[in-house]
Amino acid sequence: MESLKVLLDNNQKWAAEQVAADPEFFARLAKQQAPEYLWIGCSDSRVPANQITGLAPGEVFVHRNIANVVVQTDMNMLSVVQFAVDVLKVKHIIVCGHYGCGGVKAALDNQRHGLIDNWLRHIKTTARVNEEELSQLEGTAKIDRLCELNVLANACNVSRTTIVEDAWSRGQQVDIHSWIYRLDTGLISAAGKAIRGPGA
Numbered sequence: 523m524e525s526l527k528v529l530l531d532n533n534q535k536w537a538a539e540q541v542a543a544d545p546e547f548f549a550r551l552a553k554q555q556a557p558e559y560l561w562i563g564c565s566d567s568r569v570p571a572n573q574i575t576g577l578a579p580g581e582v583f584v585h586r587n588i589a590n591v592v593v594q595t596d597m598n599m600l601s602v603v604q605f606a607v608d609v610l611k612v613k614h615i616i617v618c619g620h621y622g623c624g625g626v627k628a629a630l631d632n633q634r635h636g637l638i639d640n641w642l643r644h645i646k647t648t649a650r651v652n653e654e655e656l657s658q659l660e661g662t663a664k665i666d667r668l669c670e671l672n673v674l675a676n677a678c679n680v681s682r683t684t685i686v687e688d689a690w691s692r693g694q695q696v697d698i699h700s701w702i703y704r705l706d707t708g709l710i711s712a713a714g715k716a717i718r719g720p721g722a
């Protein structure tokens with residue numbers, strides 16, 4: 523309980539600081555959210571969307587899972603994307619992976635990890651599709667390249683959801699970005715070009 527008390531104390535301090543800086547901050551946010559970005563990232567505790575992009579509460583809608591995987595049969599992810607695109611009308615969907623991703627590493631090591639192997643199957647498929655390129659690499663370089671390929675594959679999967687296809691067909695602007703974060707520098711870079719709708 524002691525460790526949780528620290529969190530609650532931190533929360534009180536944080537809320538007081540926000541109000542001191544902007545007395546209307548919470549009253550305004552309580553009324554509505556209007557984020558321009560949907561973030562699909564890894565659950566890794568070292569990659570918190572708001573903090574690494576300097577965004578405040580209310581500025582980014584977030585979905586995270588192990589290794590930022592986008593599967594078109596995942597109702598959780600689809601519901602997030604639908605709400606973000608159809609209701610919040612976000613302009614950008616950012617799929618952000620990170621180098622040294624444990625999920626990607628596990629997908630390459632040919633060992634059993636339990637139930638999660640079914641989730642990692644999607645990354646194994648990406649590895650198999652890119653086998654020729656990956657077979658030229660070893661160790662960290664191989665893992666990191668698969669981290670990039672995983673981001674690119676999942677950004678592509680976002681673009682192939684019915685939600686994004688329908689948004690584009692009615693002329694709604696939604697750009698999809700493939701980003702990758704480096705744990706040892708704290709810096710984000712693009713893993714590939716943005717995917718834009720036909721009208722963009």
Ligand SMILES: [Zn+2]
Binds near residue numbers: 565620622624
């Ligand atoms: Zn990860």
